[in-house]
Each structure stands twice: as C-alpha cells, then as structure tokens.
Amino acid sequence: MADFLQSAGAFVVLMVALGLVRVARGPGRADRMMAAQLLGSGAVGALLLFGAASGESAVFDVALTLALLSAFASIAFVKFAMRQDQPASDEEDAG
Amino acid sequence: MRLLLDAFSIVAIVAGAFFYLAGTVGLLRFPDAYTRLHALTKADNLGLVLVVIGLLPQVASVLMGLKLVLVWLLVMLSSAAVSQLIARSARRKETRP
Numbered sequence: 001m002a003d004f005l006q007s008a009g010a011f012v013v014l015m016v017a018l019g020l021v022r023v024a025r026g027p028g029r030a031d032r033m034m035a036a037q038l039l040g041s042g043a044v045g046a047l048l049l050f051g052a053a054s055g056e057s058a059v060f061d062v063a064l065t066l067a068l069l070s071a072f073a074s075i076a077f078v079k080f081a082m083r084q085d086q087p088a089s090d091e092e093d094a095g
Numbered sequence: 096m097r098l099l100l101d102a103f104s105i106v107a108i109v110a111g112a113f114f115y116l117a118g119t120v121g122l123l124r125f126p127d128a129y130t131r132l133h134a135l136t137k138a139d140n141l142g143l144v145l146v147v148i149g150l151l152p153q154v155a156s157v158l159m160g161l162k163l164v165l166v167w168l169l170v171m172l173s174s175a176a177v178s179q180l181i182a183r184s185a186r187r188k189e190t191r192p
Contacts, residue, residue: 008108019119030185034135041139045146052150060162071173078180
C-alpha cells in the first residue's frame with residue numbers, strides 16, 4: 001500500500017509541475033495566480049499522500065501549514081491587484 | 096475487511112489523482128480566465144477531497160484522521176474564498192468573456 005501511496009503522490013506532484021507552465025505563459029496576472037493556487041492545493045494533497053505512506057504524522061502538520069500559507073499568498077495577490085487597479089493598467093491584453 | 100478498505104482507498108485516490116490531472120489539463124488548455132478558474136476549483140475541491148477520503152482508512156490513529164479532515168476543511172474554506180477573490184480581480188482587470 002505504501003508503494004501505491006508514494007506513486008500517487010509523485011503523480012500529483014508531476015501534474016502540479018505541468019500546471020506551472022501556465023505561470024510562464026498565462027496572459028494575465030490572475031492566470032498566473034491560479035497556477036500558484038493549484039500548486040498549493042496539489043502540494044497539500046501530495047504531502048498527505050507521502051505522510052500516509054511513511055506513517056510520519058509530522059508531514060500532516062506541514063500540509064496544514066502549507067494550506068494556510070497558500071491561502072495567504074492568494075489573498076496578498078488580490079489585495080495588491082485591487083490597490084493597483086486605479087492607475088492605467090500595465091499589461092492590458094487585447095486578446 | 097483489510098482488503099476491502101485497501102480497495103476503497105485505491106479507488107478513491109485514483110479518482111482524486113484523475114481530478115488533479117483534469118485540473119492541470121484544464122488550466123493549460125481552457126481559453127480564458129473564468130474557464131481556467133472552473134478547472135482549478137475542480138482540482139482543488141474534488142481532487143483533494145477524494146484523496147483525503149481515500150487516506151482516511153489508511154491512517155494509524157483517530158487523531159491523524161481528525162487532522163486529515165482539518166486539512167480538508169481548511170483547504171475547502173480558503174479555496175472557496177480565494178476563487179471568488181481571483182474571479183473578482185480578473186473581472187476588473189482582464190477582458191470580459
């Protein structure tokens with residue numbers, strides 16, 4: 001069972017890493033932030049899988065902290081984007 | 096009984112991994128910010144929820160199971176709030192659909 005949990009966690013990490021292509025490509029800042037949000041939730045899922053595979057309960061605490069930090073990162077982004085809203089936008093995309 | 100629980104875990108975790116795959120493919124392939132947000136929330140909610148449900152029979156103690164449920168609740172709360180905020184910021188900032 002531990003082998004299966006390890007490989008499922010590795011698969012989730014691979015998927016999240018592929019999703020990071022959106023950070024390089026994404027036209028708007030919201031798209032880049034969405035990839036970061038996917039990274040946060042995928043990393044939480046992978047940490048839970050790895051923690052259950054190794055039976056190490058400290059990894060669950062790491063997952064809890066990471067969930068909190070990724071929520072704070074997105075909230076900080078939204079505060080920043082709202083504050084920058086009034087002046088002329090810097091990367092307006094006509095597409 | 097053990098075999099049954101293991102089979103349940105494998106089915107739920109494979110389904111969760113599939114939703115992570117779907118979230119990534121959607122984030123890469125969908126055309127605008129709103130549809131991408133739709134794909135992202137699928138991965139956030141369904142992927143993590145199915146992984147947590149699949150892991151629940153595998154943990155050693157009740158305390159660890161409670162911690163799993165706590166992680167799940169925190170991610171549900173934060174991803175719901177953050178998805179609303181990102182959609183609002185995208186609607187102000189980017190082109191409308």
